[in-house]
Amino acid sequence: xxxxxxxxxxxxxxxxxxxxxxxxxxxxxxxxxxxxxxxxxxxxxxxxxxxxxxxxxxxxxxxxxxxxxxxxxxxxxxxxxxxxxxxxxxxxxxxxxxxxxxxxxxxxxxxxxxxxxxxxxxxxxxxxxxxxxxxxxxxxxxxxxxxxxxxxxxxxxxxxxxxxxxxxxxxxxxxxxxxxxxxxxxxxxxxxxxxxxxxxxxxxxxxxxxxxxxxxxxxxxxxxxxxxxxxxxxxxxxxxxxxxxxxxxxxxxxxxxxxxxxxxxxxxxxxxxxxxxxxxxxxxxxxxxxxxxxxxxxxxxxxxxxxxxxxxxxxxxxxxxxxxxxxxxxxxxxxxxxxxxxxxxxxxxxxxxxxxxxxxxxxxxxxxxxxxxxxxxxxxxxxxxxxxxxxxxxxxxx
Numbered sequence: 001x002x003x004x005x006x007x008x009x010x011x012x013x014x015x016x017x018x019x020x021x022x023x024x025x026x027x028x029x030x031x032x033x034x035x036x037x038x039x040x041x042x043x044x045x046x047x048x049x050x051x052x053x054x055x056x057x058x059x060x061x062x063x064x065x066x067x068x069x070x071x072x073x074x075x076x077x078x079x080x081x082x083x084x085x086x087x088x089x090x091x092x093x094x095x096x097x098x099x100x101x102x103x104x105x106x107x108x109x110x111x112x113x114x115x116x117x118x119x120x121x122x123x124x125x126x127x128x129x130x131x132x133x134x135x136x137x138x139x140x141x142x143x144x145x146x147x148x149x150x151x152x153x154x155x156x157x158x159x160x161x162x163x164x165x166x167x168x169x170x171x172x173x174x175x176x177x178x179x180x181x182x183x184x185x186x187x188x189x190x191x192x193x194x195x196x197x198x199x200x201x202x203x204x205x206x207x208x209x210x211x212x213x214x215x216x217x218x219x220x221x222x223x224x225x226x227x228x229x230x231x232x233x234x235x236x237x238x239x240x241x242x243x244x245x246x247x248x249x250x251x252x253x254x255x256x257x258x259x260x261x262x263x264x265x266x267x268x269x270x271x272x273x274x275x276x277x278x279x280x281x282x283x284x285x286x287x288x289x290x291x292x293x294x295x296x297x298x299x300x301x302x303x304x305x306x307x308x309x310x311x312x313x314x315x316x317x318x319x320x321x322x323x324x325x326x327x328x329x330x331x332x333x334x335x336x337x338x339x340x341x342x343x344x345x346x347x348x349x350x351x352x353x354x355x356x357x358x359x360x361x362x363x364x365x366x367x368x369x370x371x372x373x374x375x376x377x378x379x380x381x382x383x384x385x386x387x388x389x390x391x392x393x394x395x396x397x398x
Contacts, residue, residue, distance in 0.1 A: 003030020003355050008184065011036060011086055012066070013094040013101075015043045017139075017166060018200060019123050020062040021173030023093060026180060027065035028348035028358060034085060034373060035063065035364070039070040039394035042366040055340040055363070063363035064345065069374070070367030070394035077392045079105055084377035087114040091180055095123040098133050108195055119183045120195040123176055127199045137200065142168035146204040151212045172203040232285045235314055236292040236300075242314035243297050245288065245304065253277065255307040259300075260291045337362035367394040 008031040012023040020035075020043065027033040037043055043063070048056040069085065071078040083106075086092060092111055094101050101107055101122070108120055122128070125137025126145070135141075140162055143149045148167070149160035179196045187193050209217075234244050247256050250273075257265045265271060265287065270280040277284055292300055297313055304311040313323075320326055321344075333347050340362065347358055370393050374384050387393040 002359055003028070004352055005029045005031035005181070005184075008032065008091065009089045010034065010091040010093060010180075011082070011089045013092070013096070014123065015095065016045060017058075017062060017169040018172040018176065019093055019095040020045070021170055022123070022176035022180065024062055024064060024066065025173065025177040025348065026091075029350075029352075030355065030359075031091075033066040034089075034369070035066045035068045036073070036082060036085075037068055037070050037366060039072055039367065039391060042068070042070065046366065053337070053339040053341055055337070060337070060340060060343065060363045061345060065359065065361045066364060067369035067373065068364035068367055069370045071370075072392050073104060073106070075392050077387060077390075081374060081377065081379070081387070081393065082106065083110070083114050084379075085373065086111055086118065088377075089115055089118060090184065091119045091121065093121040093123070093176070093180070097136075098122075098124050098128045117187065117191075117193045119180065119187060119193055121176060121180055121183075122195065122197045123172060124197070124199045126201050128197060132201075139166040139169045139200075142200045142204055146201055146208065147212075148204055148208060151208060168200045168204045171207055172198065172200045175203045232282060232289075234285075236289050238292055238295060238297040238300055240296040240298065243292070243301060243304075243311060244314055245292075245309060245311045247309060248274065250274065252309060255309045256288070256304070259303045259307040259309050260288070262287075262291065333358075333360060335360050335362070339365060365396045368396055370395045 005026055008026070010023055010026060010031050010033045012019065012033050012035045014020055014023065015037075023031075023033045023035070035043070041047065043059060045059040045062065046056060048058040050057040071081055073079055073082060092115075094106075096104075111118055111120065124133070125142065126132035126135060132145075143152075143162050144160065146168070149162055150156055152161045152163050153159060176196075176198060179198060183194045183196050234246050235242050236245060245256070247253050253271070253274075254266065257263060269276075270283060271277045301311060301313060313319075315323060321332065326332065331346055332344055334342065334344050337343050343362065351358075370388075371381075371384050374387075374393065375381070379387075384393065388395055
């Protein structure tokens with residue numbers, strides 16, 4: 001078994017991050033993902049910065065284990081070729097703006113004529129309807145509209161801040177991948193195929209609700225302004241760098257007191273219970289920082305670990321690569337890409353006991369499998385060459 005989704009064929013019309021990440025997750029789990037791209041440049045992320053061998057890191061990190069077919073879907077012959085590919089597919093994923101795929105003549109009605117059991121997936125930015133549905137979307141817009149930027153600021157009256165990673169894009173990809181597998185499982189059990197619809201806005205608001213919308217949970221009792229318990233975070237400066245410490249229970253608080261050798265804190269009336277420690281969070285965090293800044297990260301981590309206080313070093317991205325826990329997890333894989341050279345990537349986080357070895361195939365060149373897959377659909381070599389000559393299809397330059 002090469003993966004739990006071995007034998008599943010996915011036609012992927014998505015671009016940028018949310019859709020490609022979703023289909024890469026499924027490709028890592030064994031699905032055959034056929035990425036359909038415009039012959040005139042392909043996925044926009046191909047042109048991103050941070051490049052090697054004319055391949056961008058952004059494209060490489062969201063499109064491994066896929067095949068690329070370059071088709072001009074503005075031309076009927078290109079759409080006809082796509083429909084031939086769809087006829088043998090299990091899943092069709094697209095992230096055009098709502099209504100675009102129908103105007104292209106590739107809506108659900110047309111696709112089900114050739115693939116009645118197809119699981120269809122439509123990813124949008126703001127949703128299929130409503131005043132924002134036809135607007136262009138990028139990650140910062142969703143961070144703003146969803147309330148995430150206000151959550152990141154710490155309080156409603158403060159200047160909103162963006163999370164310094166494209167969380168809405170990536171979370172939507174993870175959500176879409178889960179929804180696709182659920183739809184495939186339902187089809188297996190019931191024989192019924194479905195059209196899965198989700199938006200970046202939906203994914204982020206649902207994500208926030210589990211931990212950040214408590215004041216909006218009780219109807220008719222909403223807190224008009226979400227106030228921050230503290231504007232300090234749990235990052236502590238030492239003489240050699242930064243560490244993080246998180247204590248919740250009474251046992252952990254007492255362990256911290258022993259680690260930093262401050263027995264007087266145990267009797268401080270502000271910190272006698274978890275509730276009081278939360279009410280006096282600023283004073284508590286300031287006291288901890290005043291002690292931690294007096295010695296090295298190595299010193300404090302050793303002391304804290306000895307008392308079983310939850311703690312960890314705060315690492316740079318480069319430092320992460322060589323951390324003993326990352327190495328123990330065998331999390332990073334190295335392999336050679338025919339164009340980009342030697343690559344380092346994180347493996348898929350889920351490991352399956354029946355498929356312990358993950359298959360690695362570097363992200364494809366634009367149109368790398370065009371000839372192979374069109375031939376599989378019944379096109380002759382002459383027909384494929386004619387399509388390439390006319391710009392309907394494309395293969396990599398030799």
